Amino acid sequence: MFSNLNPFLETIITGIIAYVAIILVLRLSGKRTLAKWNSFDFVVTIALGSVFASVLLSTKDAFGKGILGFALLVLLQYIITWISVRTSVIQKLIKSEPALLLYRGEMQHDVMKKERIAEGEVLAALRTSGVSAVEDADAVILETDGSFSVIKNIDDSSASALKDVREFDRTKMARAN
Known part of the structure; x- marks a missing residue:
């Protein structure tokens, strides 16, 4: 060289x-x-x-x-x-940011497409976490290492663990309106 x-x-x-x-x-x-x-x-x-x-x-x-x-x-x-x-x-x-793939039972298809995640992968993450119905999960997050986190119950007033999750605030605000 x-x-x-x-x-x-x-x-x-x-x-x-x-x-x-x-x-x-x-x-x-x-x-x-x-x-x-x-x-x-x-x-x-x-x-x-x-x-x-x-x-x-x-x-x-x-x-x-x-x-x-x-x-x-x-x-x-x-x-x-x-x-x-x-x-x-x-x-x-x-370093990448965690991405919100599912919020309050609704798939975030625009985020999933950007992250190259199929709906089946989100469903598998739910099943692995013991969640049998999409509506029973408040959030599925694609973490920076490629793993999935499933959160069953979110208290919006104190969801401090989600402050670095891309799209969380925007999605929460859109649902509030």
Whole structure:
């Protein structure tokens, strides 16, 4: 890629570019791509395995570049998580929001379509939670890790656990009018 550069500088530049690219692709592909993993778990796990394989299989500068690659991944992981905990803008860029799929027995088809969730998946989440009738659930939420949360009873005046759920306030207000 950068054949005129020092091999260690090339590893740093390539590592940073690849890391950012993988995160962006995963964010664009949506929550369902990872199902139970967040983007960072996925990237770090796969990237560390790949670096390890390169160290084992490569013959030129393998050890030094491999150690540098490991260190770079760990450093990037630390920096991104450190910044995201302190900056809401960065947190919103790298982390998705939970999505409201069902509210007070009504499927939120526009949200389901955007999140690529079929009605059957919402029904399965209800059954798994012991709910046999759609009308008996107040909410089904697609969480940031791709899992479903089923809430049987919502007290709208104190639903503080739903404050970060996209569409909750809008849906609640629309039903009130």
